[in-house]
Amino acid sequence: MSTQNDIAALNDKLDSLIELVARAVPAKASRPDWNSADAFVWVPEPGELQAVKKVNRVDIALLCAVSHVRDLLLENTKRFAKGLPANNALLWGARGMGKSSLVKAAHASVNAENGSSSLKLIEIHREDIESLPKLMTEIRKSSLRFIVFCDDLSFDNDDTSYKSLKAVLEGGIEGRPDNVIFYATSNRRHLLPRDMIENERSTAINPAEAVEEKVSLSDRFGLWLGFHKCSQDDYLDMVRGYATHFGLQIDEDRLRSEALEWATTRGSRSGRVAYQFIQDLAGRLGKPLS
Numbered sequence: 001m002s003t004q005n006d007i008a009a010l011n012d013k014l015d016s017l018i019e020l021v022a023r024a025v026p027a028k029a030s031r032p033d034w035n036s037a038d039a040f041v042w043v044p045e046p047g048e049l050q051a052v053k054k055v056n057r058v059d060i061a062l063l064c065a066v067s068h069v070r071d072l073l074l075e076n077t078k079r080f081a082k083g084l085p086a087n088n089a090l091l092w093g094a095r096g097m098g099k100s101s102l103v104k105a106a107h108a109s110v111n112a113e114n115g116s117s118s119l120k121l122i123e124i125h126r127e128d129i130e131s132l133p134k135l136m137t138e139i140r141k142s143s144l145r146f147i148v149f150c151d152d153l154s155f156d157n158d159d160t161s162y163k164s165l166k167a168v169l170e171g172g173i174e175g176r177p178d179n180v181i182f183y184a185t186s187n188r189r190h191l192l193p194r195d196m197i198e199n200e201r202s203t204a205i206n207p208a209e210a211v212e213e214k215v216s217l218s219d220r221f222g223l224w225l226g227f228h229k230c231s232q233d234d235y236l237d238m239v240r241g242y243a244t245h246f247g248l249q250i251d252e253d254r255l256r257s258e259a260l261e262w263a264t265t266r267g268s269r270s271g272r273v274a275y276q277f278i279q280d281l282a283g284r285l286g287k288p289l290s
Helices: 002-024 064-081 099-114 126-140 162-171 194-203 207-219 232-245 252-266 271-285
Strands: 039-043 048-051 089-093 119-123 145-150 180-186 223-227
Touching (some): 064 089, 064 099, 064 119, 064 145, 099 119, 099 145, 099 180, 126 145, 126 180, 162 207, 252 271
Parallel strands (some): 039 119, 089 223
Antiparallel strands (some): 039 048
């Protein structure tokens, strides 16, 4: 009887040991199924690319108030998809003016034009930037082409992860793979807070070199696209474009007055505010947005 109890106790200990080992050893990352979607999200631990079945994006034709930067990014993306030289792109400027929407719309537009999904969009979160080299290793061996996209990219004081980004973009031994391009959005042109740059200047032996180190990150992006606050006319054009696209039947004067009142209560005019107004209007009209 005691022997059976000893065996049972030993089995319990073995089960506990196996459980501890399973926790200590990270799960093996699964290989991405590139045919499952045309957009993915990078998860650094355990190093997986999770498919996004339905991407939250708008039609590129609706981004009418940013037509100049829209055309520049679209042309850059088309060249990259064809295997031609293209630049990393930094979309910077005012909030709510369609920076991230443009990246996603350009990606969808190029795939639609080519009649394929050979161009993949991979989103990497800001806090996972240090894992970029690991992501590059994963996609370097693929024959597909990839846009690696980071939304709202910026760095705070004492944050050194920007050095990983610099190395991947241009400065590393391996450099950026030929089948990868990096698109980022930010409210800051130089990605780093002003006080961080000024602190580097005040404490460095050579202030000019310290500042150069900080602002050189933005120089890794060959294409800078600025998004500025929109005028009243641009705002109303966006509202009209959304209303037409979604088939909202409303008198022009009423649409204009309600849209302006909405912007006044929000204290700003932007593409995001225009879309939020359209959501409210569609709800009041009993019209689903599809």
